[in-house]
Amino acid sequence: MPHNEELVVTTSTVRYPVIVEAGALERLPHHLASLRLDGALWLVSDSAVYPRHGLALEERLRGAGYTVYSRIIPSGEASKNLDQLSQLYSWMLDGGVERRDTVLALGGGVVGDIAGFAAASILRGIALVQLPTTLLAMVDAAVGGKTGVNHPLGKNLIGAFYQPRLVLADTQTLRTLPSRELRAGWAEVIKHGVIRDAGLFDQLEHWQAEYGALSIDLGILSHQTPITDIIRRAVAVKVAVVSADEREQGERIILNYGHTVGHALEAAMGYGMLLHGEAVAIGMHAEARIAAAIGLCTPELVERQQQLLSAYGLAAAFPVHADREAILALMLRDKKVERKRIRWVLPTALGAVAVRDDVPVELVRETLLGLSS
Ligand SMILES: NC(=O)c1ccc[n+]([C@@H]2O[C@H](COP(=O)([O-])OP(=O)(O)OC[C@H]3O[C@@H](n4cnc5c(N)ncnc54)[C@H](O)[C@@H]3O)[C@@H](O)[C@H]2O)c1
Incomplete structure (x- = not known):
């Protein structure tokens, strides 16, 4: 852009x-x-x-x-x-x-x-x-x-x-924002790359390779990094999606990627344990694994996303104390569930997602149980 x-x-x-x-x-x-x-x-x-x-x-x-x-x-x-x-x-x-x-x-x-x-x-x-x-x-x-x-x-x-x-x-x-809050924000930036802008995802990888772990520390702002451009590009995704669907009756649901598992995780752990972005990062990993398990995306995508999340200081691992059965039960009660079918937003390739409501609950359970802590 x-x-x-x-x-x-x-x-x-x-x-x-x-x-x-x-x-x-x-x-x-x-x-x-x-x-x-x-x-x-x-x-x-x-x-x-x-x-x-x-x-x-x-x-x-x-x-x-x-x-x-x-x-x-x-x-x-x-x-x-x-x-x-x-x-x-x-x-x-x-x-x-x-x-x-x-x-x-x-x-x-x-x-x-x-x-x-x-x-x-x-x-x-x-x-x-x-x-x-x-x-x-x-x-x-x-x-x-x-x-x-x-x-x-x-x-x-x-x-x-x-x-x-x-x-x-x-x-x-952002210079005064605590670094944990900043990291949590990167989860949404990465999410925007995965759902709608593969070029943004590439740019985040490139930036990370160039500046290393420092890239998540806003001290780097003083070094003429392209942070403002990257943020603007991530905002552009939200602007495009909201412009197409102001009241969440259609496309806006794609912003929910990572949030089905993420919200349930936040609730199961007790609010305040995980920041929202931290829970969304774990949710993105789990949901990409679900997409790979039904053959919607490649294992390489899951791997690349995990690498990028971790490069920006976000864990993809499930918290040790998270009760996976409780999380599954919470997901089935979510306000976005229609007729007991969870509407999943799942990646098909970098920059593209599909909305699916036919993922068997058993497959979700197996994926959750298979995630490492
Ligand atoms: N309206 C929407 O579409 C939408 C979307 C996502 C999340 N939300 C809501 O947003 C809230 C979470 O937002 P958040 O993560 O920004 O949390 P927040 O507003 O609580 O801010 C996080 C912390 O950072 C501090 N802070 C903020 N800016 C700072 C700065 N520049 N320097 C130093 N400290 C700073 C705040 O005081 C707070 O302690 C939740 O309530 C969530 O429901 C709304």
């Missing part, structure tokens, strides 16, 4: 740019002005991100003449709940929020999801700008309009599709 090609999500109802650049936050006032977002700005961030990136941003926006209100939620998944959401509503309503105002979501997927849903629902919806600061949020959560919070009965059960007016990912913010 050419260096500066503009990424634009285009659906039947919306059109918005996705900007991926080092230093992009410096130009936020300019982008807001060109979108005519000139009301007050309601900046939502978390306790880890705000001191590192929020304060400077706020100052820049005030300097450009904007009225900015800020709200910091505690860092972590536990904040993505109805209580925090209700506090966000009170903060905005007390502060006199108006229809012409904009919510700025500065943070990872947690901030993006809860602030996004607040924007979707307050006054029946005000403008939303996503400013992702984790690799996972840049390549996945911030693009596509899924917003929401968790309910005591399950993750992401309350929410809405609500598309932002702009997504602006400043790759410089």
Whole structure:
């Protein structure tokens, strides 16, 4: 993909740019002005991100003449709940929020999801700008309009599709991201290569060969690596898929690769044990093995994917304590299961997947049992 090609999500109802650049936050006032977002700005961030990136941003926006209100939620998944959401509503309503105002979501997927849903629902919806600061949020959560919070009965059960007016990912913010979080984000980048962009996969292999293990350490950002280009290319996959299927009625399911096993693994291990991306990496390995077992892809693909995952610091091995029968049971209860048939997204070649609902449960069980710990 050419260096500066503009990424634009285009659906039947919306059109918005996705900007991926080092230093992009410096130009936020300019982008807001060109979108005519000139009301007050309601900046939502978390306790880890705000001191590192929020304060400077706020100052820049005030300097450009904007009225900015800020709200910091505690860092972590536990904040993505109805209580925090209700506090966000009170903060905005007390502060006199108006229809012409904009919510700025500065943070990872947690901030993006809860602030996004607040924007979707307050006054029946005000403008939303996503400013992702984790690799996972840049390549996945911030693009596509899924917003929401968790309910005591399950993750992401309350929410809405609500598309932002702009997504602006400043790759410089990744410099402060803890390395485990960064690694978890690479799982989604690699996933995008496997499902839709073999060239991205090649590039990730090449980058790894050139820079070695350092490539997962963002210290390398200072060495003129093509990280921003790679992230932009991974984002382009999400942009293309969401543009083709805004509401997950068709093609968008391909983004679920690695997630059928991954989600069940997260739940079986207890949330918080594995990061989402870590579970997805293990899920991708298991699901590629299933694809190979039914003759859909070659064992070489499974091997290449495993090598790449491990080169980016992601284990493909099953956690020792994971109960495989419990994981199978959880998969059969997943919300994406229809009439007891799991809809698998399985690789057929690098850059291509097929959706299959005819994989025998026994074969899945055997594959899970055959995975090494
Ligand atoms: N809406 C979607 O389509 C979608 C897609 C995938 C995941 N999600 C959701 O996203 C959430 C996970 O997102 P996440 O992995 O970004 O988690 P997160 O938002 O919890 O961020 C991970 C950690 O990194 C910290 N952090 C974020 N940016 C930082 C930075 N630049 N420097 C230092 N610390 C930083 C955060 O405070 C947090 O502790 C989950 O709730 C998941 O359900 C949503």
